[in-house]
Structure formats: structure tokens, C-alpha cells
Amino acid sequence: MVTRTQMLKYPFSRYARAVSSSVAHDVGELVKLLDKNENEYIVEHAEARVAAALDKSEITVVKTNDDRDFLIYPTARLIVEAINNSRLREYQAEAESKAVNKFLGKENDEFIIELAEESFGWSVQSMGNITERARLPIPLRSYEFKLRFQNFLEVAPDFHEPVWKLVNRYLDSGWVPVQKSELARLISGKFNQIILRSHIDVPPLPRRLAESIQRIESELGKKIISTGPLEVTEESVDAFPPCISQMHKDTLAGKNLSHSARFALASFLLNIGMSVSEVVDVFRAARDYVSSLAEYQVKHIAGERGGRDAYTPPSCKKLQSDSLCPVYLGEAFDPLCEYISHPLAFYETRAWEMSKGVQDHSWYARKRQRRQHLR
Numbered sequence: 315m316v317t318r319t320q321m322l323k324y325p326f327s328r329y330a331r332a333v334s335s336s337v338a339h340d341v342g343e344l345v346k347l348l349d350k351n352e353n354e355y356i357v358e359h360a361e362a363r364v365a366a367a368l369d370k371s372e373i374t375v376v377k378t379n380d381d382r383d384f385l386i387y388p389t390a391r392l393i394v395e396a397i398n399n400s401r402l403r404e405y406q407a408e409a410e411s412k413a414v415n416k417f418l419g420k421e422n423d424e425f426i427i428e429l430a431e432e433s434f435g436w437s438v439q440s441m442g443n444i445t446e447r448a449r450l451p452i453p454l455r456s457y458e459f460k461l462r463f464q465n466f467l468e469v470a471p472d473f474h475e476p477v478w479k480l481v482n483r484y485l486d487s488g489w490v491p492v493q494k495s496e497l498a499r500l501i502s503g504k505f506n507q508i509i510l511r512s513h514i515d516v517p518p519l520p521r522r523l524a525e526s527i528q529r530i531e532s533e534l535g536k537k538i539i540s541t542g543p544l545e546v547t548e549e550s551v552d553a554f555p556p557c558i559s560q561m562h563k564d565t566l567a568g569k570n571l572s573h574s575a576r577f578a579l580a581s582f583l584l585n586i587g588m589s590v591s592e593v594v595d596v597f598r599a600a601r602d603y604v605s606s607l608a609e610y611q612v613k614h615i616a617g618e619r620g621g622r623d624a625y626t627p628p629s630c631k632k633l634q635s636d637s638l639c640p641v642y643l644g645e646a647f648d649p650l651c652e653y654i655s656h657p658l659a660f661y662e663t664r665a666w667e668m669s670k671g672v673q674d675h676s677w678y679a680r681k682r683q684r685r686q687h688l689r
């Protein structure tokens with residue numbers, strides 16, 4: 315018999331989705347619920363779940379015997395969607411699917427079949443118990459299940475080992491025999507795809523959730539710095555979005571920047587890996603430069619003063635409302651700007667393109683969702 319504790323491990327299951335939508339039937343309702351003091355534990359655990367994904371540590375399933383436990387995963391997804399960083403989404407997909415893969419190793423065959431069928435509409439059959447399988451041709455005896463080839467092909471092409479190529483598999487009337495560990499990998503791989511491919515329209519968020527998001531964003535900034543490949547080099551300046559590029563050029567040309575532009579530029583440079591002294595050097599040419607003040611301000615933005623974490627740069631929306639987005643003002647254009655909503659997301663994508671030598675930007679329209687209309 316399936317238990318609720320068991321289903322908490324599989325947020326994509328029909329059961330888990332039914333319970334979470336019985337408590338909050340859509341994102342709007344979830345957000346309202348998260349604003350209530352009595353639901354603070356949901357936000358705390360969701361934040362911890364995202365932080366665990368970011369740290370590549372194990373996802374902990376919270377079981378308080380309350381239906382609201384089923385809202386922790388959707389809230390963790392909401393946090394990641396609100397941050398809208400592709401790398402964070404990948405961290406989350408990786409950690410969540412890894413946890414599912416591990417949990418499935420301890421489940422019995424009937425449960426796994428039911429989970430795959432009910433969650434994804436897959437057709438899975440048992441190949442029989444060990445005695446029954448002993449009567450099969452020798453190459454088939456190690457396979458506990460068989461799966462329709464169409465379902466196999468939904469996920470297997472994402473894996474690169476030769477064993478996942480259909481041409482290397484035994485195929486019998488449209489069925490692909492799979493071992494239990496392989497079926498677990500396919501199920502968790504499907505969950506991984508769901509996270510990477512789904513999108514949530516994020517409504518205005520309550521204070522509690524916004525604070526969680528700020529903390530995760532700050533951790534994400536550090537993670538990007540510590541994991542590279544976004545080292546600050548001469549070329550990486552070419553990956554700056556138009557807004558930051560303009561501020562950077564202006565300050566190097568000795569122009570004074572407004573307070574909000576200085577904050578945006580300093581927090582951006584710190585987030586992509588520049589040290590406090592390198593950022594202070596960028597401001598050295600400005601006419602209003604005062605060494606001690608610049609250092610104090612940059613240290614504050616870096617979280618080295620004032621007893622708080624480092625600041626993340628403002629979003630595109632904020633920069634547009636401060637008249638600091640040259641694309642929004644019609645003074646510059648870059649097609650990537652329409653597919654991101656944060657200058658760091660621009661930088662991350664453009665640096666990746668540069669590292670791979672990608673010059674044709676038409677893939678944005680095929681792979682990314684348009685985030686803003688600037689024309």
C-alpha cells in the first residue's frame with residue numbers, strides 16, 4: 315500500500331500533485347498561503363531544499379504528517395523560477411532527480427511500475443520473478459522490467475553512454491527490456507526534464523519568500539564565482555550586457571555615475587568574481603572618486619561591512635525604471651536582452667556562447683522563453 319510519507323519523495327507523482335493542489339490549487343493561492351505566519355516552515359524548508367541543490371548535498375524530505383509538507387517542493391520550484399537563473403534550475407533538476415533515483419532503489423517492483431504509469435503515462439511491465447526470468451533467453455534474464463520504446467526514447471537520448479542508444483538494446487515487439495536501476499534512472503531523468511522544461515509565471519511574492527530568494531541569489535552569486543568558468547578576463551568584459559557595458563565605459567572614461575548606476579555596476583562586478591580592490595580600481599577614474607569612500611561602499615555591497623550578505627545587482631526591471639537600460643531607452647540593442655530578466659543571466663549566457671564560439675543567436679527563440687519585450 316502506498317503511504318503519504320512514501321509519496322513525499324516523488325513530487326511529480328499524481329498523488330503528490332493531488333495533495334498539493336488540494337491545499338493550494340494554483341500558484342496564486344500558494345503565494346497567499348506562504349504569506350501567513352503559520353506557514354513559515356514551508357518557506358524555510360523550501361529554501362533549505364534549494365540551498366541543498368546549490369551545495370550538491372542531499373535533498374531532505376520533510377515529514378510532519380501535515381498535507382502542507384507537499385507544498386515544500388512547489389515552493390522550492392517557485393523560488394528557483396523567481397530567480398530565473400538557468401544554472402540554478404540545472405542544480406535543482408540535478409539534485410531533485412538524484413534524490414528520486416536513490417529513493418527508487420528501495421522501492422518494490424509494483425510501486426515503480428505504478429509510479430511510472432500514473433505519473434508519466436508510461437507502459438511498463440514486469441518481466442516476472444527470478445524463477446520466471448530463468449526460463450528466458452540468457453541475455454534477457456537480468457532485466458526486471460520492459461518499457462515501451464517510445465517511453466524509453468523520451469529520456470534515454472539525454473544520457474550519453476552507448477547502452478542508452480536504442481540500437482544497442484534488445485527490442486521485442488516495441489518493448490525495451492530494462493533493469494530496475496535503469497528504470498529508476500529513466501524515471502528520475504524524466505523528472506529532471508520536467509524541472510528543466512517547465513515554467514511558472516511568478517506572481518508578486520510575499521516578503522518572506524522574497525527574503526529567501528535574496529539569500530539564495532547571494533549564495534548563487536558565490537557559487538558562480540567559485541565554480542567558474544566565468545573568470546573575469548579581458549574577454550569577459552565583452553560578455554557584459556549593454557547596461558553594465560555602458561556604465562563600465564562611462565566610469566573608465568572618468569564620468570560620474572549616479573548612485574544607482576554605481577551600485578548596479580559594483581554589485582555586478584563583485585557577483586561575477588572581481589575582488590573588492592579590482593572593483594574599487596574600476597571607479598578610480600571617475601571625477602568624484604574618493605578612495606576611502608569608494609572602498610567603504612564596495613565593501614558594503616560585497617557584504618564585508620554592515621553585517622549582511624553581499625548584494626545582488628538589480629534586475630532588468632529595476633534598471634529600466636531607473637533609466638539605466640540602454641535597450642529599453644532605444645539607445646542599444648542585443649537580442650539576448652529579450653530572453654533574460656537579469657543582467658547576470660545575460661552575462662552567464664553570453665560568456666557561455668563566447669566560450670563555445672557561438673555567434674548565431676537564433677537559438678534563443680527556439681530554446682528560451684521571451685522574458686521581456688523591448689521593441
Ligand code: SF4
Binds near residue numbers: 556
Ligand atoms: S535588458 Fe537587462 S541586461 Fe539588457 S541592457 Fe537592459 S537591463 Fe541590461
